[in-house]
Each structure stands twice: as C-alpha cells, then as structure tokens.
Amino acid sequence: MSGIKIRGTGRCVPEKVVTNDDLAKIVDTNDAWIASRTGIRRRRHCAGETHTALCVGAARAALEKSGIAPEEIGVCIVATLTPDHLVPAAACLLQRELGLAEDTLCFDLNAACTGFLFALHTMECLLAAAPRKYGLVIGAEVLSRILDWTDRGTCILFGDGAGAAVVEWREGWTSIGAVLGTRGDDALLRVAGAETGERSFIRMDGTKVFKFAVETVPRCMDQVLEKAGMTADDVDFFVFHQANARIIDLAVRKYRIPPEKYYKNIEEYGNTSAASIPLVLSELQDLQKVHSGSRVLVVGFGGGLTWGGALVEFA
Numbered sequence: 289m290s291g292i293k294i295r296g297t298g299r300c301v302p303e304k305v306v307t308n309d310d311l312a313k314i315v316d317t318n319d320a321w322i323a324s325r326t327g328i329r330r331r332r333h334c335a336g337e338t339h340t341a342l343c344v345g346a347a348r349a350a351l352e353k354s355g356i357a358p359e360e361i362g363v364c365i366v367a368t369l370t371p372d373h374l375v376p377a378a379a380c381l382l383q384r385e386l387g388l389a390e391d392t393l394c395f396d397l398n399a400a401c402t403g404f405l406f407a408l409h410t411m412e413c414l415l416a417a418a419p420r421k422y423g424l425v426i427g428a429e430v431l432s433r434i435l436d437w438t439d440r441g442t443c444i445l446f447g448d449g450a451g452a453a454v455v456e457w458r459e460g461w462t463s464i465g466a467v468l469g470t471r472g473d474d475a476l477l478r479v480a481g482a483e484t485g486e487r488s489f490i491r492m493d494g495t496k497v498f499k500f501a502v503e504t505v506p507r508c509m510d511q512v513l514e515k516a517g518m519t520a521d522d523v524d525f526f527v528f529h530q531a532n533a534r535i536i537d538l539a540v541r542k543y544r545i546p547p548e549k550y551y552k553n554i555e556e557y558g559n560t561s562a563a564s565i566p567l568v569l570s571e572l573q574d575l576q577k578v579h580s581g582s583r584v585l586v587v588g589f590g591g592g593l594t595w596g597g598a599l600v601e602f603a
C-alpha cells in the first residue's frame with residue numbers, strides 16, 4: 289500500500305476583476321441572468337500577467353505553506369490547456385523559475401477541467417519511482433485568451449487563475465483511489481487546434497455539457513466511495529469543480545451534504561478549468577476548513593470528455 293497526501297496548497301490569481309456588469313457592456317447579457325444561471329458574479333482576467341507568472345505564484349505559495357524546499361521536489365506536473373507556449377512546457381518554465389533540480393520530471397498534462405485530478409493520479413504513480421518523494425501539482429489557466437467575445441453562452445463563464453498543491457508520497461499511506469474516465473467527443477466542448485484553421489476559441493454546447501455533468505458527478509462520487517469502502521458520511525469535505533453553481537447544488541442535494549462540508553468560490557472566479565479545484569483546496573486550507581487528517585472527496589469533469597474523482601487526505 290502506498291499513496292500521496294497534500295502537504296500544502298497555494299494560489300495566484302490575476303489582479304483584474306471583471307464583473308458581470310463589465311461583460312454586459314461588451315455582450316448582450318446581464319448580471320441577473322449570469323448569476324441565476326451560473327452563480328458567477330465576478331472572474332479574474334490576466335492583464336499583463338503570464339501563465340508562467342500564475343504558476344510561479346501558486347507554486348511558491350504551496351511550497352511555503354508546506355515547508356518544502358524546491359530541491360526536495362521529485363516530479364512537477366502542470367495541468368493546463370492554456371500554457372504560454374506549446375514548447376517549452378509550462379512545467380519546464382516553472383522548473384527554471386523555482387530552481388527545481390534537472391532530474392525533476394517536469395511536464396504538462398491536458399485533461400481540460402479534470403486536469404488537476406488527472407495530474408494528482410499521475411503524480412501518485414510517478415512519485416513511487418521518483419528520486420525525491422515530494423511532488424508539485426499545479427492547475428493553471430489563462431482562459432481569457434481563448435474566449436469568443438461574441439458568444440455570450442461561453443464568454444461569461446470562464447476566468448483565469450492558478451492553484452497548486454505540494455504532495456508527499458509514502459509507503460503505508462492509502463492511495464487517493466482516483467476514478468478517471470475519458471470519452472472522445474469534440475461536439476460538446478472543443479478548443480480548435482491549428483489543423484482546423486479555426487480560431488482557438490472555446491466552443492461548447494452548454495445544455496448538453498450541463499446534462500453530462502449532472503449525470504457524471506454523482507456517478508463518479510459513487511465510484512470513489514465504493515472503491516474506498518466508504519459512505520458520504522465518512523467524508524470530511526467535498527470539493528467540486530466550479531463550473532456552474534447549479535451543478536454543485538444538485539450534487540449537494542442528492543448526497544444531503546451539509547453547508548459546512550462543501551464550498552463554492554465560483555461567484556468570485558467563474559470556471560477556471562484546471563485551476564478550479566486547487567483554487568478551492570487552497571482557500572479551504574487558508575480558511576482552516578480542512579486540516580491534517582481531513583479526507584476530501586474531489587470531483588471534476590470537463591472537455592475531452594473527461595471526468596474524475598478521488599479521496600484526498602491532508603497530511
């Protein structure tokens with residue numbers, strides 16, 4: 289038996305706050321519609337900050353919180369779909385900025401909004417063989433770069449930001465028991481690649497993605513709980529991908545999760561894709577809603593299609 293636990297978390301968001309009223313000046317929408325349909329009131333957009341700067345800010349904060357030095361990191365994974373460059377990878381640029389050792393395995397991973405969960409699972413597998421048993425997992429996005437400002441169905445949903453976690457791997461610890469899935473589908477959610485000749489904007493069938501999410505989230509939660517031999521009552525905290533407050537509310541009602549056991553920050557940040565889950569984890573740690581020994585059920589879904597859940601413990 290072996291597994292990872294979270295030692296410390298951190299986050300970094302751009303300074304610029306974009307309100308629903310700000311968006312109503314450039315697209316036919318309004319605060320009441322956005323807030324009631326999504327729960328979003330504000331989001332952050334980069335105005336000068338780079339993806340790399342967000343990664344560095346979040347990673348430094350997580351290292352400091354965990355008391356781990358950059359030299360102790362064995363693997364560094366950045367989950368993202370909006371890196372500054374396709375090459376070099378965001379993780380390699382982060383390596384340079386943090387001064388991570390050259391034998392630290394640094395790479396990016398794209399599983400859209402489920403990226404942080406895919407990265408946690410990958411980290412758990414890789415740390416077993418890594419020279420040092422601490423890993424740095426980042427979720428970071430600058431989604432404002434790929435928004436179509438003429439499409440009111442998508443441009444109001446997304447924001448920029450980064451969250452990070454330093455994890456430790458040990459023999460004898462329980463695995464996070466990740467349940468992950470993918471289904472090739474470019475009809476529901478897509479960001480075009482160069483070969484299509486399309487501009488790289490987020491294209492989404494919101495209603496179908498909503499349906500996919502409300503089916504997938506509880507299925508994934510059931511599978512994680514079954515794998516761990518637990519019930520929802522055994523879980524200390526629930527962390528949901530922040531895509532739409534209504535999707536979270538449906539899951540909360542289904543599992544009768546009390547208000548003190550879940551958290552939403554979508555009002556402040558919108559959907560930040562791979563950054564959404566680590567942003568929540570970082571705020572929870574700062575608010576002391578989670579602490580050493582807390583077992584957190586984390587669940588997400590996104591383009592790919594992708595989905596995933598895991599039971600993550602704080603060290």
Ligand SMILES: CC(C)(COP(=O)(O)OP(=O)(O)OC[C@H]1O[C@@H](n2cnc3c(N)ncnc32)[C@H](O)[C@@H]1OP(=O)(O)O)[C@@H](O)C(=O)NCCC(=O)NCCS
Binds near residue numbers: 317318326501
């Ligand atoms: C995008 C989403 C908020 C749209 O909400 P919805 O209730 O499904 O709304 P619809 O798309 O059916 O649109 C309803 C109406 O609102 C309008 N509308 C769409 N966006 C609008 C906006 N920003 N402001 C005002 N009206 C808007 C539509 O044009 C439509 O008008 P019509 O009835 O006259 O045709 C919702 O589908 C959603 O959140 N889906 C999940 C998206 C998601 O999670 N994506 C990320 C995956 S990681």
